[in-house]
Amino acid sequence: RLKKAGITARAKHVVGTPGPAIGRAADKDGADLIVMGARGRTAFKGLLFGSVTQAVLANCKRPLLLLRTAKAPTRDSLTVGIAVDGSRYGLAAARFVARHRDLFGKAPTLRLIHVVPDMFTLVMPGLGDAPMPVFSADQFLASQKAGFDQAIAPARKLLAQAGLDATEDFLVGNRAGDEIAHYATRSKLDVLVMGSHGHSALQAVTLGSVATRVAARCRTPLLLIRGGGKST
Secondary structure (H helix, E strand, O other), X not given: OOOOOOOOOOXXXXXXXXXXXXXXXXXXXXXXXXXXXXXXXXXXXXXXXOOHHHHHHXXXXXXXXXXXXXXXXXXXXXXXXXXXXXXXXXXXXXXXXXXXXXHHEOOXXXXXXXXXXXXXXXXXXXXXXXXXXXXXXXXXXXXHHHHHHHHHHHHHHHXXXXXXXXXXXXXXXXXXXXHHHHHHHHOOOOEEEEEEOOOOHHHHHHHOXXXXXXXXXXXXXXXXXXXXXXXX
């Protein structure tokens, strides 16, 4: 396939458990990007049955592009979603897009995405007759918008400094991974870019992992940027 596309490829093999071995080989070769197919298992299924992609993510700091389908975007310029949460991991995703903009075509459409909690449903259920503060709908909305702006601001500034424009999409929900996955599908993104801590399957189960949840539920190509250092 690569040869027919005019791409020269070098084949090599390594011996070992696939996930860690692929990660080590990518680090040793100085790979700029790892591309893999993924079944989209949840962290729990990955823990039970094994997940090569999750093991690569946990054992390697190279950017990892996960493909859930055989179809690849064919447009000259891609629609790129960048999920941020205000942390250095989300900022690393925005920084990668800014530094490697040519990867996404001549004039990519960029969308910054952030999920704010649905505080109304977090506060209301199960309180019974317990006293609680009374917040108006406007106060809830103002608090959500403030949280959104705080999370988006660093990535907004970084992209602006790179001369890139991005729309900003405000999502609301208490499961960020589900909301991002649904958004990527309904918005027909060509690729979704996220930062990742690189949790193992066990850590993802015990600590939670938004990236793992997105990977399990989203059929959009997912580009995971490991770590949050400025060298990304």
